[in-house]
Amino acid sequence: MLSRRQRHRTTNKRQMKKSYFWVGAVILLLCTLAVVQAFSQDTAVPVAVNKFYPIEQETFTAWPQWQEILFYGVPGLELAAKQQNGTSQFTPASLLSNFFMMLTSVDLRDMRSVINSEIPVVASIKSSKPMTGGERVALFSKAAGKTELDKSKPLVGIYHTHTAESYIPTSGVDHKPGGQTGDIIQVGQALVKQMEKYNIAAVQSTTIHDYPSFMKAYGPSEITAKKMLEDNPSIQMIFDIHRDAQKREYTTAMINGQPAARIMILVAQGQPGLEQPHWQENHAFAKLIDAKLNQHYPGLSRGIQLVEWRYNQHLHPHALLLEVGCQENSVEEAARSMEMLGDVLAEIIAENKFQ
Known part of the structure; x- marks a missing residue:
């Protein structure tokens, strides 16, 4: 009880x-x-916006990462x-x-x-890299007292980390062997020639970086990019031009009735130990190029891909990596794309006349 x-x-x-x-x-x-x-x-x-589909695209095309x-x-x-x-x-x-x-x-x-x-x-997870907004930003300062860009000096820098990359329809191989320069060099040359049509000087390095080690090519190419920028302080934008490893159906667009190799823009965000202080500026620059390509040549751009690496983009606030077509495209298609890219870059420079 x-x-x-x-x-x-x-x-x-x-x-x-x-x-x-x-x-x-x-x-x-x-x-x-x-x-x-x-x-x-x-x-x-x-x-x-996810890094696997175009930055300006509003329709859903791919699953974003869980973070x-x-x-x-x-x-x-x-x-x-x-x-x-x-x-x-x-x-x-x-x-x-x-x-x-x-x-x-x-x-x-x-x-x-x-x-x-x-x-x-x-x-315990922190988003260390906030997404940049969609607003357009001025690339070059237009403050009073600044001088106009001197087009007689190089404004555009071009180099190739993987200099052996080639296009099978043109060369029969996707990489030239034994330290030879590949078709990708001709793609860079096409951009140089197109800039010349607008009286804009561009400098290209054909230095071999991917031999004897393809995987360690970014070390030597960083040295090349640094020297290019030191020798040419007038450079306003610098591009590491590659070709992608994809299928032709994904990397080819009909522009004005002709096939052209589509362009993917890579923006490196950096990672611990490989900091990238310019990634947001590079991202803004990439979005401007992407918007111009979509405006003038719809379908040419494959959009912007954000990557957790550095790819030498810490060296300059307007440094980008471009993937031009894939191994199944031809040099002619890639060169055609560079002509259209040159039109866009010339327009960007014309709209930003002061440094």
């Missing part, structure tokens, strides 16, 4: 359980109301971040959210806190 004290303890436990139940029910109700309110916004939330989904692609995430920067309003939803955050440390107005609470691993 239970004593009075034991019966009292049992009654207290039952009452506490009932209290916990009702408190939990209230919290769940408040949570539901707050979430419904948070997601009833009419504002459209853009999904972050980008968590940090940028969750509906309501970007909106919540914007709301935090605005003025706070005391609404029933905000009061409920504040009460819930006090109890759980989860801010229902900020989807990142919800994600972090549900997925512990995410809390």
Whole structure:
């Protein structure tokens, strides 16, 4: 038989359980109301651009990486971040959210806190490289007192990390053997010639970097790029021109009735130990080129790919890696693409007359 004290303890436990139940029910109700309110916004939330499809493209063409989904692609995430920067309003939803955050440390107005609470691993992950916006930026300063660009001096630099890369329809091989220069050199020369038509000087290096080691080619090519920039401080943009390893159907476009090798623009973000301080400037430059190509030659650009490497792009704020066609394209198709790229670069330079 239970004593009075034991019966009292049992009654207290039952009452506490009932209290916990009702408190939990209230919290769940408040949570539901707050979430419904948070997601009833009419504002459209853009999904972050993934590195595997064009930066200006609005339609979905490929699955983004999971990090980008968590940090940028969750509906309501970007909106919540914007709301935090605005003025706070005391609404029933905000009061409920504040009460819930006090109890759980989860801010229902900020989807990142919800994600972090549900997925512990995410809390330890930081997005170290925020996506740049879609706004256009001026490449060259137009401040008073600056002098016009001297077109008699090289404004464009061109080199090739993988100098042996070739096109099978032209050479019968995708790489020239034994340290020979490949067809990719002719592609760079085509860009130089096109710039000359606009009286814009361009300098090209044909130095071999991928022999004897193809995998270690970026070390020697960095030396070449540094020297090119030191010898030609007038250079405003520098390109490492390659060809991709793909299928022709993905890298060929009909432009003005003729086949042309499509151009992929690679922007290196860097990684720990290989920092890339210019990646956002390079990204803005890439977006400008991509937009111009889409405007004048729709289909020529394959878009922008962000990569976690450096590819010598830390050397200059307008340094990019270009993949021109693939091994199944011809040199003629790649050279045709360089002519169109030259038109776009000349237009960009004309619109930014001051350095």
